[in-house]
Amino acid sequence: xxxxxxxxxxxxxxxxxxxxxxxxxxxxxxxxxxxxxxxxxxxxxxxxxxxxxxxxxxxxxxxxxxxxxxxxxxxxxxxxxxxxxxxxxxxxxxxxxxxxxxxxxxxxxxxxxxxxxxxx
Amino acid sequence: xxxxxxxxxxxxxxxxxxxxxxxxxxxxxxxxxxxxxxxxxxxxxxxxxxxxxxxxxxxxxxxxxxxxxxxxxxxxxxxxxxxxxxxxxxxxxxxxxxxxxxxxxxxxxxxxxxxxxxxxxxxxxxxxxxxxxxxxxxxxxxxxxxxxxxxxxxxxxxxxxxxxxxxxxxxxxxxxxxxxxxxxxxxxxxxxxxxxxxxxxxxxxxxxxxxxxxxxxxxxxxxxxxxxxxxxxxxxxxxxxxxxxxxxxxxxxxxxxxxxxxxxxxxxxxxxxxxxxxxxxxxxxxxxxxxxxxxxxxxxxxxxxxxxxxxxxxxxxxxxxxxxxxxxxxxxxxxxxxxxxxxxxxxxxxxxxxxxxxxxxxxxxxxxxxxxxxxxxxxxxxxxxxxxxxxxxxxxxxxxxxxxxxxxxxxxxxxxxxxxxxxxxxxxxxxxxxxxxxxxxx
Numbered sequence: 001x002x003x004x005x006x007x008x009x010x011x012x013x014x015x016x017x018x019x020x021x022x023x024x025x026x027x028x029x030x031x032x033x034x035x036x037x038x039x040x041x042x043x044x045x046x047x048x049x050x051x052x053x054x055x056x057x058x059x060x061x062x063x064x065x066x067x068x069x070x071x072x073x074x075x076x077x078x079x080x081x082x083x084x085x086x087x088x089x090x091x092x093x094x095x096x097x098x099x100x101x102x103x104x105x106x107x108x109x110x111x112x113x114x115x116x117x118x119x120x
Numbered sequence: 121x122x123x124x125x126x127x128x129x130x131x132x133x134x135x136x137x138x139x140x141x142x143x144x145x146x147x148x149x150x151x152x153x154x155x156x157x158x159x160x161x162x163x164x165x166x167x168x169x170x171x172x173x174x175x176x177x178x179x180x181x182x183x184x185x186x187x188x189x190x191x192x193x194x195x196x197x198x199x200x201x202x203x204x205x206x207x208x209x210x211x212x213x214x215x216x217x218x219x220x221x222x223x224x225x226x227x228x229x230x231x232x233x234x235x236x237x238x239x240x241x242x243x244x245x246x247x248x249x250x251x252x253x254x255x256x257x258x259x260x261x262x263x264x265x266x267x268x269x270x271x272x273x274x275x276x277x278x279x280x281x282x283x284x285x286x287x288x289x290x291x292x293x294x295x296x297x298x299x300x301x302x303x304x305x306x307x308x309x310x311x312x313x314x315x316x317x318x319x320x321x322x323x324x325x326x327x328x329x330x331x332x333x334x335x336x337x338x339x340x341x342x343x344x345x346x347x348x349x350x351x352x353x354x355x356x357x358x359x360x361x362x363x364x365x366x367x368x369x370x371x372x373x374x375x376x377x378x379x380x381x382x383x384x385x386x387x388x389x390x391x392x393x394x395x396x397x398x399x400x401x402x403x404x405x406x407x408x409x410x411x412x413x414x415x416x417x418x419x420x421x422x423x424x425x426x427x428x429x430x431x432x433x434x435x436x437x438x439x440x441x442x443x444x445x446x447x448x449x450x451x452x453x454x455x456x457x458x459x460x461x462x463x464x465x466x467x468x469x470x471x472x473x474x475x476x477x478x479x480x481x482x483x484x485x486x487x488x489x490x491x492x493x494x495x496x497x498x499x500x501x502x503x504x505x506x507x508x509x510x511x512x513x514x515x516x517x518x519x520x521x522x523x524x525x526x527x528x529x530x531x532x533x534x535x536x537x538x539x540x541x542x543x544x545x546x547x548x549x550x551x552x553x554x555x556x557x558x559x560x561x562x
Contacts, residue, residue, distance in 0.1 A: 045384055047390065049320070051321065
């Protein structure tokens with residue numbers, strides 16, 4: 001049972017979501033964040049004011065997965081988020097002490113296993 | 121001319137076509153003040169955007185009223201070389217009779233729209249820090265003590281008019297006047313606490329473009345209407361108002377491109393406004409080709425003034441001096457170079473057409489208006505500063521002028537707000553009052 005935290009480029013989000021879906025990874029949290037990974041600054045000019053934009057917009061994904069899903073998830077992100085330029089982001093894999101599903105009270109592995117999808 | 125009108129060479133009848141065009145022009149020029157609100161509002165930070173826009177909008181109210189009650193008379197009624205008289209105070213004697221070929225009352229309204237935008241222009245130098253009340257007091261006094269006299273000098277029969285200074289639609293009266301007042305106001309107020317310390321960026325560049333577009337639209341009434349008639353001269357001024365900003369936009373964009381490698385949107389919008397400012401004094405005196413030349417030349421002084429100014433401690437926040445002061449000066453001087461009697465027999469020839477004297481007259485008009493505007497603005501602000509504090513304290517400046525001056529946000533999310541419902545409270549009190557005392561058992 002791990003928590004996978006990935007920081008990616010906003011313009012790769014759709015590709016990453018698609019890759020995760022194809023690898024049957026369900027259930028994730030997405031947030032917009034600011035960060036810097038050593039890429040060159042962006043320069044903007046407004047009349048007499050020139051600024052370097054240090055912090056870039058990034059997207060953070062948080063995905064709780066069972067052990068068997070760790071590698072497929074990481075590989076899906078690595079492939080789909082990569083452009084080859086500096087600033088593509090990072091993937092962190094963290095140990096998780098406990099997980100509870102709020103709706104049912106299920107614990108740990110059961111809590112991160114997606115419920116059977118009910119056909120519409 | 122109608123048949124029953126007796127011929128009198130001094131009193132012309134009201135002309136319907138002229139009146140129709142001036143009705144439209146008045147509305148066009150009035151629209152420039154909301155346009156300026158968008159132009160300025162987009163250039164400031166989110167937390168000050170409403171306050172900045174309100175600084176323009178409030179002029180529609182206070183300057184409009186001040187103009188009708190007193191300033192119009194000081195500017196345009198018969199008086200001395202330096203100030204008009206009191207004949208039209210409270211709009212006394214301003215009726216539907218002809219003034220030129222349009223109703224007098226319409227001429228008053230048309231000129232009111234000029235006074236309004238001129239006062240609003242100054243706000244760009246004091247945004248993000250000047251308190252709203254003192255600002256309103258300032259533009260009211262400024263309209264009476266600075267705008268009205270200078271308008272009288274140049275247009276109302278004052279001393280510059282009799283010396284033959286050419287100012288078709290307000291290069292001196294509007295732009296040099298406002299531009300110099302703006303930089304003096306910025307110096308008296310002092311710079312914003314964040315100026316030169318943190319990056320202060322425009323919060324809404326699309327607003328800036330919207331404002332520039334609407335300003336251009338309104339400016340057709342500003343310059344085209346300054347012919348005070350629907351005739352060939354109006355057509356010339358209108359066309360020059362289209363050509364000069366077009367050339368200025370090209371020149372500014374090229375300057376931007378060679379300096380930063382990018383054609384910026386804020387730069388493009390600024391180029392349009394500088395082109396409009398520069399052609400204002402010249403619009404009805406120069407040929408369309410000269411308007412192209414004037415438009416192409418005008419961006420240079422303003423562009424480099426912005427670069428220079430932003431390296432100093434002078435926080436003329438939205439570069440009103442560079443845009444309007446320097447742009448107006450360039451336009452007024454080039455009018456003295458490019459003017460041609462061939463295009464407007466009522467005007468003069470400029471330096472290029474064998475009359476260097478005109479350039480000297482133009483320079484005199486510019487210098488005297490600039491000196492008067494600067495000294496008077498300093499005096500008014502110092503005077504007001506004795507009875508009220510002109511600027512917000514640093515903590516309030518940090519919170520932002522929208523919340524502190526107006527109790528509103530431009531982009532409120534409503535998250536975390538709890539409704540205080542006056543209607544429910546009022547309704548409960550009402551029903552309690554309506555029910556007879558004996559029946560009110562709880």
